[in-house]
Amino acid sequence: MGALDGYRVIDLSIAMAGPLAAMRLGDLGADVVKVEPVTGEWQRHAPAGGATGNRVNASFLSLNRNKRSLAVDLKSPEGREIVLELVRTADVFIQNYRAGVAQRLGLDYAAVAAVNPAIVYVSISGYGDDGPYATRPGQDLLLQAMSGAMANTGRDGDPPSPSGTYAVDAITGHNAFEAALAGLLHRERTGEGQQITVNMLDSAIAVQAQELSIYSVGGVPQRRGSEPHGHTYIRAPYGAFATKDGHLALAMPPLALLGRLLGSPELAAMDEHTDGHTRRDEITAIVREKLPARTTREWLDLLQENGIWAGPVYSYADVMADPQVRHNGSFVTYEHPTEGTVTTPGFPFRFSRSPAEVRRPAPLVGEQSREVLAELGHTAEDIDALLTAGVIAAETAGTAETAETAESAGTAAPAAPDHEGAVRP
CATH class of the missing domain: 3.40.50.10540 (Crotonobetainyl-coa:carnitine coa-transferase; domain 1)
Structure with missing residues (x-):
């Protein structure tokens, strides 16, 4: 019933x-x-x-x-x-x-x-x-x-x-x-x-309670940069990035840790909460340049085992075949x-x-x-x-x-x- x-x-x-x-x-x-x-x-x-x-x-x-x-x-x-x-x-x-x-x-x-x-x-x-x-x-x-x-x-x-x-x-x-x-x-x-x-x-x-409040309460306008970015009010890197054989999604990782994993001292030296917003295009460009060095699976294994929010970018066929979706x-x-x-x-x-x-x-x-x-x-x-x-x-x-x-x-x-x-x- x-x-x-x-x-x-x-x-x-x-x-x-x-x-x-x-x-x-x-x-x-x-x-x-x-x-x-x-x-x-x-x-x-x-x-x-x-x-x-x-x-x-x-x-x-x-x-x-x-x-x-x-x-x-x-x-x-x-x-x-x-x-x-x-x-x-x-x-x-x-x-x-x-x-x-x-x-x-x-x-x-x-x-x-x-x-x-x-x-x-x-x-x-x-x-x-x-x-x-x-x-x-x-x-x-x-x-x-x-x-x-x-x-x-x-x-x-x-x-x-x-x-x-x-x-x-x-x-x-x-x-x-x-x-x-x-x-x-x-x-x-x-x-x-x-x-x-x-x-x-x-x-x-x-449904945009957070975004509109950032503007209406915080007075911060929407600002799109010269690099593709997943959300104007979220710090970089945030979006989908090309790898050697596909794409992966990357969401707000700690910049010091990400810089170390990507082999980028410049990225590792940045402050995520300040530079993550003000230098968003630079950060995105660095990540975009580094990720094609390895396959999606190689990066996901490395990023996920270090606690970084990263995941695959699926097609609908991938969605329906995913083990968690089936479970x-x-x-x-x-x-x-x-x-x-x-x-x-x-x-x-x-x-x-x-x-x-x-x-x-x-x-x-x-x-x-x-x-x-x-x-x-x-x-x-x-x-x-x-x-x-x-x-x-x-x-x-x-x-x-x-x-x-x-x-x-x-x-x-x-x-x-x-x-x-x-x-x-």
């Missing part, structure tokens, strides 16, 4: 932040019902990185395990009423529509709380629910740029450096996950539901009815009494529409009528059961939705 067994979550989000938050709740045992259009969530139709699947692409698989899919037309009165029926049975409601869209659909906090006052309603946006940027679409790269984070790495004169992962999406998703848990805890103590708002801009700012069970593998054997990143938490597990694979479009509606009391005849009218869709591994048949049930990408994020190419 999972820690959230018995709780129901309604997930009306797309892209990454909202689906990630909902999946984490599902990983902990919650019954997550993903409410998506009858043509399927937008993310299903955009193969991130070019990774296409048979009927479900890799990016969708990575963010939607442990969910059931209810495919419904929210713009129809019948579809909205179905969702409100579901709301009456739910504990958490997650959406990431752009400002004003939830209200137009009749699914804003006021409308949802009128049906279920105890609901924990989590609204995710790019910049906030109101204010001058409220209607702007939130996208990871744009928020990285606006948050100031891109000026923390790289070399003076080079373009700003974005992260190699969807960092703001991930941070926002975990903030929404934490907020939902806190909302449930508050409700357990008081019986009160509430509205919770999470936005990508605040999330990107909050931790960092990836999960399960069978999917249309995609076969699926391996994706797993659970970043461990529970001794209520472990996370994959209870169900990422669903097809509306795969559980019949199941969910039957739980709400709809008869088989009623469900058939809703399918015929196009109010819902219900795919299975063999067929796509909609009003328009399989041809329109997921092969053509729908129009861009009114959500906080955008699917990455």
